[in-house]
Amino acid sequence: MLEKQCYINKELFLQRPKPLDIPTFISLFSGLTEKADSKPFHDDFAVLEIDPSVKPVGVARFGFTSVLLCLSGSLDSIVGQHQFTIKAHDIAIIPAEHINALSGFSTDFKAKLIVFRSDFLRKGFLNTAILDELLYINPDYPPIFELDTDNFEANLYKFDKILEEHNKTNPFFLDMIRLYLVQILFDYNRVCEICLLNSTTNMNRQFQIVHKFRKLIDRHFATLKTVKEYADLLHITPKYLSECTKQQLGYSAIDLIHQRILLESEFLLRYSELTIKEISIFLNFDTISHFGRFFKAQKNQTPSEYRQIR
Template identity: 25%
Template sequence: MKAGAVNISKITNAITTSQQPDSYAVCWIKNEVMDVEIDNVFYENVSNSIFFLTPNCHWKIIKTDQTSHAGYMLYLSREILNHPQLSNLHINQVRLFSQGEIPLFKLSPGIELRTQAILEMIDELLGSQLNHKNEAILSLLNTFFVYCDGQCNIKSAISNNNAKANVVYSYKKMVDKYIFKYHDVAEYAQLLNISPKYLNECVKGVLGVGAKHIIIEQLLMRSRHALKFSNKSIKEISFELGFSSPDYFSCFFKTHTATTPSALRKS
Protein backbone atom coordinates (compact mmCIF):
# COMPACT_ATOMS: atom_id res chain seq x y z
CA MET A 1 0.00 0.00 0.00
CA LYS A 2 1.48 3.35 -1.02
CA ALA A 3 1.98 6.08 1.56
CA GLY A 4 -1.10 8.30 1.72
CA ALA A 5 -3.35 5.76 -0.02
CA VAL A 6 -5.53 5.68 3.11
CA ASN A 7 -5.87 8.58 5.52
CA ILE A 8 -8.32 9.36 8.28
CA SER A 9 -8.98 12.39 10.46
CA LYS A 10 -11.47 13.35 13.13
CA ILE A 11 -14.00 16.09 12.41
CA THR A 12 -13.01 18.56 15.13
CA ASN A 13 -12.86 22.03 13.58
CA ALA A 14 -15.79 24.42 13.41
CA ILE A 15 -15.59 24.15 9.61
CA THR A 16 -14.01 21.19 7.80
CA THR A 17 -13.29 21.22 4.06
CA SER A 18 -11.55 18.81 1.72
CA GLN A 19 -7.90 18.35 2.61
CA GLN A 20 -7.09 15.80 -0.09
CA PRO A 21 -8.75 16.90 -3.36
CA ASP A 22 -7.41 13.91 -5.33
CA SER A 23 -8.90 11.32 -2.99
CA TYR A 24 -12.34 9.80 -2.61
CA ALA A 25 -13.81 10.62 0.78
CA VAL A 26 -16.15 8.84 3.15
CA CYS A 27 -17.71 11.24 5.63
CA TRP A 28 -19.10 9.57 8.74
CA ILE A 29 -21.14 12.02 10.82
CA LYS A 30 -21.73 11.04 14.42
CA ASN A 31 -23.40 14.16 15.85
CA GLU A 32 -22.87 17.83 16.70
CA VAL A 33 -23.04 18.92 13.05
CA MET A 34 -25.20 21.87 12.02
CA ASP A 35 -25.19 21.00 8.33
CA VAL A 36 -23.12 19.65 5.46
CA GLU A 37 -22.74 21.60 2.22
CA ILE A 38 -21.88 19.60 -0.91
CA ASP A 39 -21.67 21.36 -4.29
CA ASN A 40 -23.83 24.22 -2.95
CA VAL A 41 -26.51 21.84 -1.64
CA PHE A 42 -27.17 21.86 2.12
CA TYR A 43 -27.96 18.68 4.06
CA GLU A 44 -29.46 18.96 7.54
CA ASN A 45 -30.29 16.37 10.22
CA VAL A 46 -27.29 14.27 9.24
CA SER A 47 -26.42 12.62 12.58
CA ASN A 48 -25.49 8.93 12.30
CA SER A 49 -25.03 9.26 8.54
CA ILE A 50 -22.46 8.50 5.87
CA PHE A 51 -21.70 10.47 2.71
CA PHE A 52 -19.61 9.15 -0.20
CA LEU A 53 -17.76 11.97 -1.99
CA THR A 54 -15.83 11.94 -5.26
CA PRO A 55 -12.65 14.00 -5.74
CA ASN A 56 -14.50 16.62 -7.80
CA CYS A 57 -16.99 17.39 -4.99
CA HIS A 58 -16.73 20.70 -3.14
CA TRP A 59 -17.90 20.16 0.41
CA LYS A 60 -17.93 21.79 3.84
CA ILE A 61 -18.95 20.48 7.27
CA ILE A 62 -20.16 23.03 9.84
CA LYS A 63 -20.11 21.97 13.49
CA THR A 64 -22.24 23.30 16.33
CA ASP A 65 -19.95 22.20 19.16
CA GLN A 66 -16.16 22.71 18.99
CA THR A 67 -15.37 20.77 22.18
CA SER A 68 -15.73 17.26 20.75
CA HIS A 69 -15.24 15.46 17.47
CA ALA A 70 -18.30 14.89 15.31
CA GLY A 71 -17.15 11.91 13.28
CA TYR A 72 -14.44 10.94 10.81
CA MET A 73 -13.26 11.79 7.32
CA LEU A 74 -11.80 8.73 5.60
CA TYR A 75 -9.76 9.45 2.46
CA LEU A 76 -9.13 6.69 -0.08
CA SER A 77 -7.08 6.66 -3.28
CA ARG A 78 -8.39 5.09 -6.48
CA GLU A 79 -5.70 2.43 -6.02
CA ILE A 80 -7.31 1.34 -2.75
CA LEU A 81 -10.83 1.22 -4.20
CA ASN A 82 -9.51 -0.94 -7.04
CA HIS A 83 -7.71 -3.32 -4.68
CA PRO A 84 -8.90 -6.93 -5.24
CA GLN A 85 -10.09 -7.14 -1.64
CA LEU A 86 -12.46 -4.19 -2.17
CA SER A 87 -13.16 -3.89 -5.89
CA ASN A 88 -15.81 -6.62 -6.08
CA LEU A 89 -17.96 -5.38 -3.20
CA HIS A 90 -21.58 -4.60 -4.03
CA ILE A 91 -20.98 -1.14 -2.67
CA ASN A 92 -18.85 -0.42 -5.74
CA GLN A 93 -21.25 -2.11 -8.11
CA VAL A 94 -24.03 0.32 -7.20
CA ARG A 95 -21.56 3.15 -7.66
CA LEU A 96 -21.75 4.90 -4.32
CA PHE A 97 -18.91 7.11 -5.47
CA SER A 98 -21.06 8.39 -8.33
CA GLN A 99 -20.90 11.54 -10.38
CA GLY A 100 -24.59 12.25 -9.89
CA GLU A 101 -26.70 12.48 -6.75
CA ILE A 102 -24.66 12.23 -3.54
CA PRO A 103 -25.61 9.06 -1.66
CA LEU A 104 -26.54 9.68 1.99
CA PHE A 105 -27.18 6.70 4.27
CA LYS A 106 -28.71 6.91 7.73
CA LEU A 107 -27.27 4.22 10.00
CA SER A 108 -29.19 2.26 12.60
CA PRO A 109 -27.80 2.58 16.17
CA GLY A 110 -26.18 -0.88 16.11
CA ILE A 111 -24.47 -0.33 12.76
CA GLU A 112 -23.42 3.17 13.83
CA LEU A 113 -21.46 1.80 16.80
CA ARG A 114 -19.80 -0.87 14.68
CA THR A 115 -18.74 1.56 11.95
CA GLN A 116 -17.36 3.93 14.60
CA ALA A 117 -15.30 1.11 16.12
CA ILE A 118 -13.92 0.16 12.71
CA LEU A 119 -12.90 3.75 11.89
CA GLU A 120 -11.26 4.12 15.30
CA MET A 121 -9.20 0.97 14.66
CA ILE A 122 -8.16 2.25 11.21
CA ASP A 123 -7.10 5.54 12.82
CA GLU A 124 -5.06 3.66 15.43
CA LEU A 125 -3.40 1.38 12.87
CA LEU A 126 -2.41 4.21 10.54
CA GLY A 127 -0.45 5.80 13.38
CA SER A 128 1.24 2.56 14.42
CA GLN A 129 4.34 0.67 13.32
CA LEU A 130 2.77 -2.79 13.66
CA ASN A 131 3.74 -5.59 11.32
CA HIS A 132 1.12 -6.42 8.67
CA LYS A 133 -0.80 -3.24 9.43
CA ASN A 134 -1.63 -2.73 5.74
CA GLU A 135 -3.37 -6.10 5.59
CA ALA A 136 -5.28 -5.25 8.76
CA ILE A 137 -6.37 -1.87 7.35
CA LEU A 138 -7.63 -3.47 4.14
CA SER A 139 -9.54 -6.04 6.16
CA LEU A 140 -11.15 -3.30 8.25
CA LEU A 141 -12.05 -1.31 5.12
CA ASN A 142 -13.66 -4.42 3.67
CA THR A 143 -15.71 -4.90 6.87
CA PHE A 144 -16.66 -1.21 6.92
CA PHE A 145 -17.99 -1.32 3.36
CA VAL A 146 -19.85 -4.57 4.01
CA TYR A 147 -21.69 -2.89 6.89
CA CYS A 148 -22.40 0.12 4.69
CA ASP A 149 -23.71 -2.18 1.98
CA GLY A 150 -26.03 -3.76 4.52
CA GLN A 151 -27.57 -0.31 5.00
CA CYS A 152 -27.35 0.58 1.33
CA ASN A 153 -30.27 2.58 -0.05
CA ILE A 154 -29.47 1.92 -3.68
CA LYS A 155 -32.28 4.25 -4.71
CA SER A 156 -29.86 7.07 -3.84
CA ALA A 157 -27.33 5.79 -6.38
CA ILE A 158 -29.63 4.56 -9.14
CA SER A 159 -32.51 6.26 -10.89
CA ASN A 160 -35.75 6.16 -8.95
CA ASN A 161 -37.48 5.28 -12.22
CA ASN A 162 -35.62 2.00 -12.51
CA ALA A 163 -38.25 -0.59 -11.58
CA LYS A 164 -35.71 -3.36 -10.97
CA ALA A 165 -33.64 -1.13 -8.68
CA ASN A 166 -36.75 -0.39 -6.63
CA VAL A 167 -37.43 -4.11 -6.28
CA VAL A 168 -33.86 -4.74 -5.11
CA TYR A 169 -34.07 -1.87 -2.64
CA SER A 170 -37.26 -3.33 -1.14
CA TYR A 171 -35.75 -6.81 -1.13
CA LYS A 172 -32.61 -5.69 0.74
CA LYS A 173 -34.73 -3.89 3.33
CA MET A 174 -36.87 -7.00 3.85
CA VAL A 175 -33.83 -9.26 4.19
CA ASP A 176 -32.41 -6.91 6.82
CA LYS A 177 -35.73 -6.99 8.70
CA TYR A 178 -36.70 -10.67 8.37
CA ILE A 179 -33.35 -12.47 8.13
CA PHE A 180 -33.94 -14.16 11.50
CA LYS A 181 -37.16 -15.68 10.17
CA TYR A 182 -36.81 -16.23 6.42
CA HIS A 183 -33.85 -17.78 4.59
CA ASP A 184 -35.45 -18.63 1.24
CA VAL A 185 -35.74 -16.35 -1.78
CA ALA A 186 -39.27 -17.62 -2.43
CA GLU A 187 -40.42 -16.33 0.98
CA TYR A 188 -39.22 -12.80 0.19
CA ALA A 189 -40.68 -12.97 -3.31
CA GLN A 190 -44.05 -13.78 -1.74
CA LEU A 191 -43.77 -10.76 0.57
CA LEU A 192 -43.00 -8.59 -2.46
CA ASN A 193 -45.86 -10.14 -4.50
CA ILE A 194 -43.52 -11.15 -7.33
CA SER A 195 -42.16 -14.47 -8.55
CA PRO A 196 -38.82 -15.82 -7.27
CA LYS A 197 -37.60 -15.86 -10.88
CA TYR A 198 -38.30 -12.14 -11.35
CA LEU A 199 -36.75 -11.27 -7.97
CA ASN A 200 -33.59 -13.14 -8.90
CA GLU A 201 -33.57 -11.41 -12.30
CA CYS A 202 -33.79 -7.99 -10.63
CA VAL A 203 -31.00 -8.67 -8.13
CA LYS A 204 -28.79 -10.15 -10.84
CA GLY A 205 -29.39 -7.18 -13.12
CA VAL A 206 -28.66 -4.54 -10.46
CA LEU A 207 -26.01 -6.16 -8.25
CA GLY A 208 -24.58 -8.89 -10.46
CA VAL A 209 -25.31 -11.70 -7.99
CA GLY A 210 -28.26 -13.97 -7.33
CA ALA A 211 -30.96 -13.11 -4.78
CA LYS A 212 -29.80 -15.94 -2.51
CA HIS A 213 -26.40 -14.29 -2.19
CA ILE A 214 -27.95 -11.34 -0.32
CA ILE A 215 -29.47 -13.70 2.25
CA ILE A 216 -26.21 -15.60 2.69
CA GLU A 217 -24.24 -12.38 3.03
CA GLN A 218 -26.55 -11.10 5.78
CA LEU A 219 -26.43 -14.41 7.67
CA LEU A 220 -22.63 -14.51 7.54
CA MET A 221 -22.28 -10.89 8.62
CA ARG A 222 -24.59 -11.36 11.60
CA SER A 223 -23.13 -14.73 12.59
CA ARG A 224 -19.53 -13.44 12.46
CA HIS A 225 -20.45 -10.50 14.67
CA ALA A 226 -22.27 -12.70 17.18
CA LEU A 227 -19.39 -15.18 17.31
CA LYS A 228 -16.78 -12.48 17.80
CA PHE A 229 -18.55 -9.96 19.99
CA SER A 230 -21.03 -11.89 22.14
CA ASN A 231 -20.84 -14.56 24.80
CA LYS A 232 -23.78 -16.48 23.36
CA SER A 233 -23.23 -20.16 22.68
CA ILE A 234 -23.09 -21.42 19.10
CA LYS A 235 -26.39 -23.16 19.78
CA GLU A 236 -28.02 -19.90 20.88
CA ILE A 237 -26.63 -18.05 17.86
CA SER A 238 -27.84 -20.71 15.46
CA PHE A 239 -31.42 -20.59 16.76
CA GLU A 240 -31.47 -16.78 16.92
CA LEU A 241 -30.45 -16.66 13.25
CA GLY A 242 -33.31 -18.98 12.34
CA PHE A 243 -31.39 -22.21 11.72
CA SER A 244 -33.19 -25.44 12.56
CA SER A 245 -30.19 -26.88 14.43
CA PRO A 246 -26.62 -26.00 15.49
CA ASP A 247 -25.31 -28.68 13.13
CA TYR A 248 -27.08 -27.09 10.16
CA PHE A 249 -25.71 -23.68 11.17
CA SER A 250 -22.15 -25.06 11.43
CA CYS A 251 -22.47 -26.77 8.05
CA PHE A 252 -23.76 -23.54 6.45
CA PHE A 253 -20.98 -21.46 8.04
CA LYS A 254 -18.19 -23.84 7.01
CA THR A 255 -19.54 -24.14 3.46
CA HIS A 256 -19.34 -20.38 2.93
CA THR A 257 -16.26 -19.47 4.99
CA ALA A 258 -14.11 -22.64 4.91
CA THR A 259 -13.95 -22.55 8.71
CA THR A 260 -16.20 -23.58 11.58
CA PRO A 261 -18.01 -21.25 14.00
CA SER A 262 -15.90 -22.55 16.90
CA ALA A 263 -12.65 -21.99 14.96
CA LEU A 264 -13.67 -18.42 14.09
CA ARG A 265 -14.48 -17.71 17.72
CA LYS A 266 -11.03 -18.90 18.81
CA SER A 267 -9.15 -16.92 16.13
Protein backbone atom coordinates in the same frame (compact mmCIF):
# COMPACT_ATOMS: atom_id res chain seq x y z
CA MET B 1 -43.30 -24.46 19.80
CA LEU B 2 -43.02 -21.48 17.46
CA GLU B 3 -44.02 -19.06 20.23
CA LYS B 4 -41.36 -20.54 22.49
CA GLN B 5 -38.73 -20.20 19.79
CA CYS B 6 -39.62 -16.52 19.25
CA TYR B 7 -39.43 -15.92 22.99
CA ILE B 8 -35.96 -17.46 23.17
CA ASN B 9 -34.81 -15.28 20.29
CA LYS B 10 -36.04 -12.13 22.03
CA GLU B 11 -34.10 -13.13 25.13
CA LEU B 12 -30.98 -13.72 23.04
CA PHE B 13 -31.48 -10.43 21.24
CA LEU B 14 -31.09 -8.64 24.57
CA GLN B 15 -27.72 -10.33 24.95
CA ARG B 16 -26.31 -8.92 21.71
CA PRO B 17 -23.05 -7.06 22.35
CA LYS B 18 -23.10 -3.33 22.82
CA PRO B 19 -21.70 -1.13 20.04
CA LEU B 20 -17.95 -0.51 20.18
CA ASP B 21 -16.82 2.68 21.87
CA ILE B 22 -14.01 4.79 20.42
CA PRO B 23 -11.13 3.48 22.61
CA THR B 24 -12.10 -0.13 21.89
CA PHE B 25 -12.40 0.58 18.17
CA ILE B 26 -8.92 2.12 18.09
CA SER B 27 -7.41 -0.76 20.04
CA LEU B 28 -8.68 -3.26 17.46
CA PHE B 29 -6.57 -1.71 14.71
CA SER B 30 -2.80 -1.95 14.46
CA GLY B 31 -2.64 0.59 11.63
CA LEU B 32 -4.74 3.41 13.07
CA THR B 33 -2.45 6.20 14.12
CA GLU B 34 -2.30 9.81 15.07
CA LYS B 35 0.75 11.95 14.34
CA ALA B 36 3.76 11.29 16.56
CA ASP B 37 3.36 14.67 18.24
CA SER B 38 -0.43 14.41 18.60
CA LYS B 39 -2.33 14.49 21.86
CA PRO B 40 -4.00 11.37 23.33
CA PHE B 41 -7.30 10.10 22.01
CA HIS B 42 -10.56 11.26 23.57
CA ASP B 43 -13.46 9.03 24.55
CA ASP B 44 -15.92 10.94 22.36
CA PHE B 45 -13.71 12.11 19.48
CA ALA B 46 -10.58 11.08 17.55
CA VAL B 47 -8.92 12.07 14.29
CA LEU B 48 -6.90 9.26 12.72
CA GLU B 49 -4.96 8.15 9.71
CA ILE B 50 -5.23 4.71 8.11
CA ASP B 51 -2.16 3.30 6.40
CA PRO B 52 -1.52 0.01 4.53
CA SER B 53 -0.61 -1.80 7.78
CA VAL B 54 -4.15 -1.49 9.14
CA LYS B 55 -5.68 -4.65 10.57
CA PRO B 56 -9.28 -5.15 9.35
CA VAL B 57 -11.75 -4.88 12.20
CA GLY B 58 -14.17 -7.27 10.52
CA VAL B 59 -17.85 -7.06 11.37
CA ALA B 60 -18.82 -4.54 14.05
CA ARG B 61 -21.35 -2.02 15.30
CA PHE B 62 -20.02 1.38 16.32
CA GLY B 63 -21.43 3.57 19.06
CA PHE B 64 -20.21 6.60 17.15
CA THR B 65 -20.26 8.16 13.68
CA SER B 66 -17.27 7.70 11.36
CA VAL B 67 -16.34 10.03 8.50
CA LEU B 68 -13.70 8.66 6.14
CA LEU B 69 -11.88 10.56 3.40
CA CYS B 70 -9.99 8.20 1.08
CA LEU B 71 -6.64 9.48 -0.20
CA SER B 72 -5.53 6.45 -2.22
CA GLY B 73 -6.21 2.77 -2.81
CA SER B 74 -9.48 1.05 -2.09
CA LEU B 75 -11.47 -0.59 0.71
CA ASP B 76 -14.45 -2.94 0.56
CA SER B 77 -17.27 -1.95 2.88
CA ILE B 78 -20.68 -3.17 3.99
CA VAL B 79 -22.88 -0.73 5.89
CA GLY B 80 -26.37 -1.95 6.73
CA GLN B 81 -27.96 -3.18 3.49
CA HIS B 82 -25.33 -1.58 1.26
CA GLN B 83 -22.13 -3.07 -0.13
CA PHE B 84 -19.65 -0.80 -1.90
CA THR B 85 -15.97 -0.04 -2.51
CA ILE B 86 -14.37 3.12 -1.15
CA LYS B 87 -11.68 4.54 -3.42
CA ALA B 88 -9.52 7.66 -3.78
CA HIS B 89 -11.44 10.98 -3.49
CA ASP B 90 -14.47 9.27 -1.94
CA ILE B 91 -16.02 10.43 1.30
CA ALA B 92 -18.02 7.91 3.29
CA ILE B 93 -19.96 8.00 6.53
CA ILE B 94 -20.71 5.02 8.77
CA PRO B 95 -23.63 6.01 10.99
CA ALA B 96 -23.68 4.99 14.64
CA GLU B 97 -25.40 1.71 15.52
CA HIS B 98 -25.28 0.29 11.97
CA ILE B 99 -23.75 -3.15 11.59
CA ASN B 100 -20.84 -2.86 9.17
CA ALA B 101 -17.81 -4.68 7.81
CA LEU B 102 -14.55 -3.20 6.56
CA SER B 103 -12.27 -5.53 4.61
CA GLY B 104 -10.22 -5.90 1.44
CA PHE B 105 -7.82 -3.04 2.17
CA SER B 106 -5.57 -2.54 -0.86
CA THR B 107 -1.82 -2.34 -0.20
CA ASP B 108 -1.80 1.37 -1.06
CA PHE B 109 -4.93 2.28 0.92
CA LYS B 110 -4.60 5.54 2.85
CA ALA B 111 -7.37 7.59 4.41
CA LYS B 112 -8.19 10.26 6.96
CA LEU B 113 -10.74 9.21 9.54
CA ILE B 114 -12.74 11.19 12.09
CA VAL B 115 -14.80 9.31 14.67
CA PHE B 116 -17.08 11.08 17.12
CA ARG B 117 -20.04 10.53 19.38
CA SER B 118 -23.07 12.73 18.78
CA ASP B 119 -22.62 14.10 22.31
CA PHE B 120 -19.36 15.66 21.17
CA LEU B 121 -21.21 17.88 18.69
CA ARG B 122 -24.10 18.47 21.08
CA LYS B 123 -21.70 20.20 23.45
CA GLY B 124 -21.34 22.93 20.84
CA PHE B 125 -23.77 25.64 19.86
CA LEU B 126 -25.85 23.93 17.15
CA ASN B 127 -29.47 23.33 18.04
CA THR B 128 -30.63 19.74 18.22
CA ALA B 129 -32.89 19.88 15.15
CA ILE B 130 -30.06 21.02 12.85
CA LEU B 131 -27.65 18.50 14.32
CA ASP B 132 -30.11 15.64 13.91
CA GLU B 133 -30.59 16.66 10.28
CA LEU B 134 -26.84 16.67 9.67
CA LEU B 135 -26.29 13.29 11.30
CA TYR B 136 -29.21 11.62 9.53
CA ILE B 137 -27.88 9.36 6.78
CA ASN B 138 -30.60 8.21 4.40
CA PRO B 139 -30.60 4.39 4.74
CA ASP B 140 -32.04 4.02 1.24
CA TYR B 141 -28.72 4.93 -0.41
CA PRO B 142 -25.07 3.88 0.08
CA PRO B 143 -23.41 6.41 2.44
CA ILE B 144 -20.61 7.26 0.02
CA PHE B 145 -19.96 9.92 -2.62
CA GLU B 146 -17.13 10.70 -4.98
CA LEU B 147 -15.81 14.24 -4.59
CA ASP B 148 -14.52 16.36 -7.44
CA THR B 149 -11.03 17.81 -7.07
CA ASP B 150 -12.13 21.09 -5.49
CA ASN B 151 -14.43 19.45 -2.95
CA PHE B 152 -11.82 16.81 -2.13
CA GLU B 153 -9.12 19.44 -1.48
CA ALA B 154 -11.54 21.51 0.61
CA ASN B 155 -12.44 18.52 2.79
CA LEU B 156 -8.81 17.42 3.10
CA TYR B 157 -8.00 20.92 4.36
CA LYS B 158 -10.70 20.63 7.03
CA PHE B 159 -9.49 17.20 8.15
CA ASP B 160 -5.96 18.60 8.48
CA LYS B 161 -7.19 21.68 10.38
CA ILE B 162 -9.05 19.44 12.80
CA LEU B 163 -5.83 17.52 13.49
CA GLU B 164 -3.93 20.80 13.88
CA GLU B 165 -6.46 22.17 16.37
CA HIS B 166 -6.45 18.87 18.25
CA ASN B 167 -2.67 18.90 18.58
CA LYS B 168 -2.17 22.56 19.52
CA THR B 169 -4.99 22.68 22.10
CA ASN B 170 -5.22 26.46 21.86
CA PRO B 171 -8.12 28.24 23.57
CA PHE B 172 -11.47 27.17 22.07
CA PHE B 173 -9.78 24.33 20.13
CA LEU B 174 -12.70 21.94 20.71
CA ASP B 175 -15.16 24.53 19.42
CA MET B 176 -12.97 25.00 16.34
CA ILE B 177 -12.92 21.24 15.79
CA ARG B 178 -16.70 21.14 16.02
CA LEU B 179 -16.96 23.97 13.48
CA TYR B 180 -14.78 22.16 10.95
CA LEU B 181 -16.60 18.90 11.56
CA VAL B 182 -19.98 20.55 11.05
CA GLN B 183 -18.68 22.03 7.78
CA ILE B 184 -17.67 18.52 6.64
CA LEU B 185 -21.14 17.21 7.48
CA PHE B 186 -22.78 20.11 5.61
CA ASP B 187 -20.54 19.39 2.61
CA TYR B 188 -21.52 15.72 2.68
CA ASN B 189 -25.22 16.55 2.87
CA ARG B 190 -24.90 19.04 0.01
CA VAL B 191 -23.17 16.50 -2.24
CA CYS B 192 -25.82 13.96 -1.21
CA GLU B 193 -28.69 16.26 -2.19
CA ILE B 194 -27.13 17.16 -5.56
CA CYS B 195 -26.47 13.51 -6.42
CA LEU B 196 -29.99 12.43 -5.51
CA LEU B 197 -31.57 15.27 -7.48
CA ASN B 198 -29.56 14.32 -10.56
CA SER B 199 -30.12 10.59 -10.19
CA THR B 200 -32.55 8.66 -12.39
CA THR B 201 -31.72 5.28 -10.85
CA ASN B 202 -34.74 5.25 -8.56
CA MET B 203 -36.98 5.34 -11.65
CA ASN B 204 -35.74 1.87 -12.61
CA ARG B 205 -38.23 -0.84 -11.56
CA GLN B 206 -35.52 -3.45 -11.06
CA PHE B 207 -33.58 -1.06 -8.83
CA GLN B 208 -36.70 -0.43 -6.75
CA ILE B 209 -37.34 -4.16 -6.35
CA VAL B 210 -33.76 -4.90 -5.30
CA HIS B 211 -33.81 -1.95 -2.92
CA LYS B 212 -36.99 -3.23 -1.24
CA PHE B 213 -35.53 -6.76 -1.21
CA ARG B 214 -32.41 -5.59 0.65
CA LYS B 215 -34.49 -3.70 3.21
CA LEU B 216 -36.61 -6.79 3.79
CA ILE B 217 -33.50 -8.93 4.25
CA ASP B 218 -32.12 -6.51 6.81
CA ARG B 219 -35.40 -6.77 8.73
CA HIS B 220 -36.10 -10.51 8.40
CA PHE B 221 -32.73 -12.23 7.88
CA ALA B 222 -33.11 -14.26 11.08
CA THR B 223 -36.46 -15.75 10.08
CA LEU B 224 -36.74 -15.78 6.28
CA LYS B 225 -34.11 -17.86 4.47
CA THR B 226 -35.41 -18.48 0.94
CA VAL B 227 -35.81 -16.39 -2.19
CA LYS B 228 -39.44 -17.51 -2.44
CA GLU B 229 -40.33 -16.09 0.98
CA TYR B 230 -39.02 -12.66 -0.01
CA ALA B 231 -40.54 -12.84 -3.49
CA ASP B 232 -43.92 -13.53 -1.89
CA LEU B 233 -43.57 -10.39 0.24
CA LEU B 234 -42.74 -8.41 -2.90
CA HIS B 235 -45.62 -10.03 -4.87
CA ILE B 236 -43.31 -11.21 -7.65
CA THR B 237 -41.95 -14.59 -8.71
CA PRO B 238 -38.68 -15.94 -7.28
CA LYS B 239 -37.33 -16.14 -10.83
CA TYR B 240 -37.96 -12.45 -11.48
CA LEU B 241 -36.47 -11.44 -8.12
CA SER B 242 -33.34 -13.45 -8.93
CA GLU B 243 -33.14 -11.82 -12.38
CA CYS B 244 -33.43 -8.32 -10.87
CA THR B 245 -30.75 -9.01 -8.27
CA LYS B 246 -28.38 -10.50 -10.83
CA GLN B 247 -28.91 -7.60 -13.22
CA GLN B 248 -28.52 -4.85 -10.61
CA LEU B 249 -25.82 -6.33 -8.37
CA GLY B 250 -24.11 -9.05 -10.34
CA TYR B 251 -24.85 -11.89 -7.93
CA SER B 252 -27.81 -14.03 -6.97
CA ALA B 253 -30.69 -13.32 -4.61
CA ILE B 254 -29.78 -16.26 -2.37
CA ASP B 255 -26.21 -14.91 -2.12
CA LEU B 256 -27.63 -11.63 -0.82
CA ILE B 257 -29.68 -13.46 1.83
CA HIS B 258 -26.71 -15.57 2.89
CA GLN B 259 -24.45 -12.52 3.04
CA ARG B 260 -26.66 -10.82 5.62
CA ILE B 261 -26.99 -13.97 7.74
CA LEU B 262 -23.22 -14.41 7.62
CA LEU B 263 -22.65 -10.78 8.60
CA GLU B 264 -24.75 -11.21 11.74
CA SER B 265 -23.10 -14.57 12.47
CA GLU B 266 -19.61 -13.05 12.36
CA PHE B 267 -20.71 -10.13 14.52
CA LEU B 268 -22.16 -12.39 17.20
CA LEU B 269 -19.23 -14.82 17.11
CA ARG B 270 -16.72 -11.98 17.34
CA TYR B 271 -18.24 -9.81 20.05
CA SER B 272 -21.01 -11.63 21.93
CA GLU B 273 -20.85 -14.07 24.81
CA LEU B 274 -23.60 -16.19 23.27
CA THR B 275 -22.70 -19.83 22.74
CA ILE B 276 -22.60 -21.18 19.20
CA LYS B 277 -25.80 -23.07 19.95
CA GLU B 278 -27.51 -19.86 21.14
CA ILE B 279 -26.35 -18.06 17.99
CA SER B 280 -27.82 -20.83 15.84
CA ILE B 281 -31.11 -20.48 17.73
CA PHE B 282 -31.07 -16.68 17.41
CA LEU B 283 -30.63 -17.05 13.65
CA ASN B 284 -33.36 -19.71 13.51
CA PHE B 285 -31.28 -22.60 12.21
CA ASP B 286 -33.02 -25.89 12.91
CA THR B 287 -29.87 -27.43 14.41
CA ILE B 288 -26.42 -26.28 15.48
CA SER B 289 -24.88 -28.60 12.88
CA HIS B 290 -26.95 -26.89 10.15
CA PHE B 291 -25.56 -23.53 11.28
CA GLY B 292 -22.05 -25.00 11.32
CA ARG B 293 -22.39 -26.31 7.76
CA PHE B 294 -23.75 -22.96 6.56
CA PHE B 295 -20.94 -20.99 8.19
CA LYS B 296 -18.18 -23.29 6.93
CA ALA B 297 -19.56 -23.16 3.38
CA GLN B 298 -19.39 -19.35 3.50
CA LYS B 299 -16.13 -18.82 5.43
CA ASN B 300 -14.26 -22.10 4.90
CA GLN B 301 -13.93 -22.49 8.66
CA THR B 302 -16.22 -23.62 11.45
CA PRO B 303 -17.85 -21.17 13.87
CA SER B 304 -15.53 -22.47 16.61
CA GLU B 305 -12.44 -21.87 14.47
CA TYR B 306 -13.64 -18.37 13.59
CA ARG B 307 -14.31 -17.53 17.24
CA GLN B 308 -10.86 -18.72 18.31
CA ILE B 309 -9.06 -16.28 16.02
CA ARG B 310 -11.43 -13.31 16.44
